[in-house]
Amino acid sequence: MAGLSLLREFTDKPIKHNPVFVLALGLCPTLAVTTSLKNGVAMATAATAVLVCANLLISLIRRLIPNQIRIACFIVVIAGFVTMVEIAMKAIAPEAITKALGIFIPLIVVNCIILGRAEAFASKNGPVASLLDGMGIGVGFLLALVAISLVREVLGAGTLWGYRLTPVTVGTATVIPAYVPMTVLGMAPGAFIVIGLLFGLFHWIGNRRRETVRLAGVAAVPQVARDFPKPKKKPAAQKAESGDPASEPRPPSKPRPPSEPRPPSKPRPPSEPRP
Amino acid sequence: MEVGYVELAIGSILISNLVLAKFLGLCPFFGVSRRTRDAVGMGLAVIFVMSIASAATALVYRHLLLPTSPEHTNLLGVLGLPVPEGGYVLILKTISYILVIAVLVQFVEMVLKKAAPVLYRALGIYLPLITTNCAVMGIALLNTEAWRDPANGLPVHLAAFNGLCGGVGFLLAMLLMSGIRERLTESRVPKALQGLPIAFISAGLMALAFMGFTKLFGIAV
Numbered sequence: 001m002a003g004l005s006l007l008r009e010f011t012d013k014p015i016k017h018n019p020v021f022v023l024a025l026g027l028c029p030t031l032a033v034t035t036s037l038k039n040g041v042a043m044a045t046a047a048t049a050v051l052v053c054a055n056l057l058i059s060l061i062r063r064l065i066p067n068q069i070r071i072a073c074f075i076v077v078i079a080g081f082v083t084m085v086e087i088a089m090k091a092i093a094p095e096a097i098t099k100a101l102g103i104f105i106p107l108i109v110v111n112c113i114i115l116g117r118a119e120a121f122a123s124k125n126g127p128v129a130s131l132l133d134g135m136g137i138g139v140g141f142l143l144a145l146v147a148i149s150l151v152r153e154v155l156g157a158g159t160l161w162g163y164r165l166t167p168v169t170v171g172t173a174t175v176i177p178a179y180v181p182m183t184v185l186g187m188a189p190g191a192f193i194v195i196g197l198l199f200g201l202f203h204w205i206g207n208r209r210r211e212t213v214r215l216a217g218v219a220a221v222p223q224v225a226r227d228f229p230k231p232k233k234k235p236a237a238q239k240a241e242s243g244d245p246a247s248e249p250r251p252p253s254k255p256r257p258p259s260e261p262r263p264p265s266k267p268r269p270p271s272e273p274r275p
Numbered sequence: 276m277e278v279g280y281v282e283l284a285i286g287s288i289l290i291s292n293l294v295l296a297k298f299l300g301l302c303p304f305f306g307v308s309r310r311t312r313d314a315v316g317m318g319l320a321v322i323f324v325m326s327i328a329s330a331a332t333a334l335v336y337r338h339l340l341l342p343t344s345p346e347h348t349n350l351l352g353v354l355g356l357p358v359p360e361g362g363y364v365l366i367l368k369t370i371s372y373i374l375v376i377a378v379l380v381q382f383v384e385m386v387l388k389k390a391a392p393v394l395y396r397a398l399g400i401y402l403p404l405i406t407t408n409c410a411v412m413g414i415a416l417l418n419t420e421a422w423r424d425p426a427n428g429l430p431v432h433l434a435a436f437n438g439l440c441g442g443v444g445f446l447l448a449m450l451l452m453s454g455i456r457e458r459l460t461e462s463r464v465p466k467a468l469q470g471l472p473i474a475f476i477s478a479g480l481m482a483l484a485f486m487g488f489t490k491l492f493g494i495a496v
Contacts, residue, residue, distance in 0.1 A: 028298050028299055028301045083368075087366075103417060103420070106372075107299075107409050109373050109412065191479070192478045192479030193479035193480075196472045196473065200465075207467060
């Protein structure tokens, strides 16, 4: 039983507590290095290595650290591991990747995911749980970076893991013509827009889940109202327009403004921009 | 090669804006930009800390980390301590920078509390957040490794000025963003995009606008 609950420290983290899409932490490297899948994976691996090691060490020495200076101690531990990773990267990673990641490797020191886990988890839990927690969060970070860099590399450069995807030819016939990449996705604005849309997708899926749960009558979900506060003012015209179809079997005792929850079928999936 | 003040200012504020082109300091950029008041407070605190931190880290880099050369002396060497051939750059840079910044933020907080209570009341709550602001650490790293002269980094006075300009660029981005977000609370946004997603997309459009400054006056950064 104990083993099972320990394992949950790992399995809960990647999706439910995804560091990027749920907790909105560690945004700087997430946006900066995801121009290609290779860079994203390298960054996530480096950050995960630091996270796991720092979590483990901090939870081992957590009783020795005086409470008042704990943050400083965490930072020193993390900085030590970052330096090791930095030197290791210089030794084994290809030159191109080290160059692309640039200052974002030393900047792992100030990555709020790692300091956050040290403060919120490793300083209060045992070494095994902290190790699993670090791995879970690391996998979540990896998933987020892979998702973002996949979109940016495929649409922004027309390549995948460095390989050109189009044109596809069978014999001499061109099956799929050459794709003209949307270069902007590889640049700064594209990063913001892609992560914004993916964030929206994440919210949308989350909303639909909650909606389903509510329709099934399993649990009340006051969470929705809190997570997604409505705009303060609404145009008066909208009230008239939305008497909202009877798709919402809501108890009439809760008079909410009728326009708030849309029927689940309506919102268009905020899909990635198509070429 | 010596870099001029004007070139540095235009480069750091507009062309390669810390937030919108270099992706540094995004956590406060999205976390504190809901109200203009907070955004300005945070921006000013960052300007303040960033200029001092840039000067301090440049000093550390030149006089503690790099080996003695015609341009600068290593103080550890002067004291008779051993200095390896490449200096301590590889092993101690990250640690020493973060420690310098953390200590400095504490120190600034204490000094402000005693010497300028009014300023402290305005900026105080933002100061602790700045220790883990990657913009401060980022500009310190950029000053000493990526700017034109990777071996020596920017000289101390230019590093401090670059820190100041980076802070001004950050304040500019924060100010614009908070204006946009205050308007966003009044507008109808698709439910899934409410909150952070739409903020990201607006930031993307802002970054697109800032790309218009590329190669302004022929300055390449």
